[in-house]
Amino acid sequence: MSSGTAIVVLIQGAEAIKITKGLLYGLIFGFASPIPGVSAGTMAILLNVYEKFFSSISVEMVRKNWVFTIAFLLGWAFGLFGVSRMMMFLFDNHGQIIFFSFMGLICGCLPMIFKKATAETVRVKNVVILVIALALMFFLAFHGGDLSANSTLEQLGGVTYAILAWVFVSSFLSSMAMLIPGVGGSLMMFIFGIYAIYIESISTLNVLLLTIFVVSMVLGVIAGIALTKKLLESYSQTLYFAIMGFIAGSLFIIYPGFSADLDGVLSVLFALLSAYFAYWLSNKGE
Numbered sequence: 001m002s003s004g005t006a007i008v009v010l011i012q013g014a015e016a017i018k019i020t021k022g023l024l025y026g027l028i029f030g031f032a033s034p035i036p037g038v039s040a041g042t043m044a045i046l047l048n049v050y051e052k053f054f055s056s057i058s059v060e061m062v063r064k065n066w067v068f069t070i071a072f073l074l075g076w077a078f079g080l081f082g083v084s085r086m087m088m089f090l091f092d093n094h095g096q097i098i099f100f101s102f103m104g105l106i107c108g109c110l111p112m113i114f115k116k117a118t119a120e121t122v123r124v125k126n127v128v129i130l131v132i133a134l135a136l137m138f139f140l141a142f143h144g145g146d147l148s149a150n151s152t153l154e155q156l157g158g159v160t161y162a163i164l165a166w167v168f169v170s171s172f173l174s175s176m177a178m179l180i181p182g183v184g185g186s187l188m189m190f191i192f193g194i195y196a197i198y199i200e201s202i203s204t205l206n207v208l209l210l211t212i213f214v215v216s217m218v219l220g221v222i223a224g225i226a227l228t229k230k231l232l233e234s235y236s237q238t239l240y241f242a243i244m245g246f247i248a249g250s251l252f253i254i255y256p257g258f259s260a261d262l263d264g265v266l267s268v269l270f271a272l273l274s275a276y277f278a279y280w281l282s283n284k285g286e
Contacts, residue, residue: 022071029072030079097267099256104271106247108278113247117240126241133242137249159208163197167209168216170194175220179228 090098117126170192177188189195201209231239258264 018068019071022068023075026072026075026077027079030076094263096256096259096263097270099254100267100271101274102254103251104274104276105278106251107271108275108280110244110247111279112283113240113244117237117244120237123237126238129238130241130245133245134249137246138252141249141252141255164208164212166192167194167197168212171198171213171216172220172223175217176224176227178217178221179224 170189171194174188174192174194189198197209198213200206201213228239258267
């Protein structure tokens with residue numbers, strides 16, 4: 001094999017790795033998107049790419065890694081529209097096991113967040129931020145109502161300009177929250193009352209609503225990235241203490257209850273396996 005051929009093979013291999021990695025990350029982010037309390041930020045923390053992503057994100061970086069970016073977006077779309085339907089089936093039939101698995105993932109990445117938060121001398125104000133973030137999530141878990149309180153379009157009487165405007169604004173703000181580990185876009189959509197409309201637009205492929213969601217989400221994510229990047233640069237410890245509070249507090253939100261039967265045993269088993277996997281994965285990225 002000539003040196004030129006070897007170089008081509010290496011380049012193709014590197015591109016294949018980028019595509020595979022992009023698709024995998026996209027799938028993970030995609031199927032987690034509709035789950036209240038499990039955000040894109042949570043997944044970034046789990047994969048230990050949160051700080052790396054926000055410290056390096058730029059137009060030039062996206063252009064340079066366009067293969068990975070396209071693969072990620074394709075994986076995210078498939079995860080959201082394809083895998084999410086499978087996840088909804090699992091939630092309906094084995095919800096306790098699925099939610100306990102996510103709780104395990106969250107618990108498994110907490111040590112890594114704690115390590116980053118305490119890398120410098122701990123300041124009292126940041127501990128206060130942790131308590132506030134934890135208290136906020138606790139409040140949302142026990143006083144935030146129920147997902148069933150969110151109304152569908154049919155229950156609201158159909159599409160109106162007022163509803164479309166509210167969906168756009170709420171989706172924009174929710175997309176900014178998508179980057180906050182433990183909070184997430186879906187939880188904020190639930191709080192704003194558009195969660196049912198969001199799920200409905202995906203399941204029915206409503207072009208008008210999906211267009212509004214996509215445009216508002218893109219704008220919200222861009223604004224959220226700029227804000228998070230600034231916080232990481234200037235208030236890194238404060239941000240990680242807040243993340244620790246949001247992440248830990250999200251356990252109260254996604255806890256589904258416990259049944260002392262086979263599902264209960266499997267739930268505990270999957271939670272432990274997920275916690276170990278998350279701990280191993282987050283440390284592997286160090």
